Amino acid sequence: MLNLNQQTMAQTYLFSKQSRDEVYDHETSYCFRLRRGKGWLHLNKKATELIEHDDHFELRLADWYINIGDKYISETIIRQEQCQELQEWYLKTKING
Numbered sequence: 001m002l003n004l005n006q007q008t009m010a011q012t013y014l015f016s017k018q019s020r021d022e023v024y025d026h027e028t029s030y031c032f033r034l035r036r037g038k039g040w041l042h043l044n045k046k047a048t049e050l051i052e053h054d055d056h057f058e059l060r061l062a063d064w065y066i067n068i069g070d071k072y073i074s075e076t077i078i079r080q081e082q083c084q085e086l087q088e089w090y091l092k093t094k095i096n097g
Contacts, residue, residue: 010063016090041082
């Protein structure tokens with residue numbers, strides 16, 4: 001088993017800085033506002049590498065967090081869809097901006 005310093009980062013997503021909602025961060029998670037009134041996405045800080053760029057955040061999610069297995073398949077799908085939705089929104093606004 002890998003410790004936190006050796007974990008495999010499986011997925012990289014690009015999120016708009018406007019989607020970040022630090023007010024709702026928790027001690028253990030980052031918060032991002034979802035589009036279309038769907039609430040918030042909380043990502044575990046231990047499983048997320050957050051890299052700040054000029055106009056966006058680059059998020060690298062640990063493999064064990066984004067692909068959590070058959071037992072929690074619905075949670076995995078929802079988390080992946082939410083991340084994908086936030087990335088698509090960022091890319092759409094970048095193209096139209």
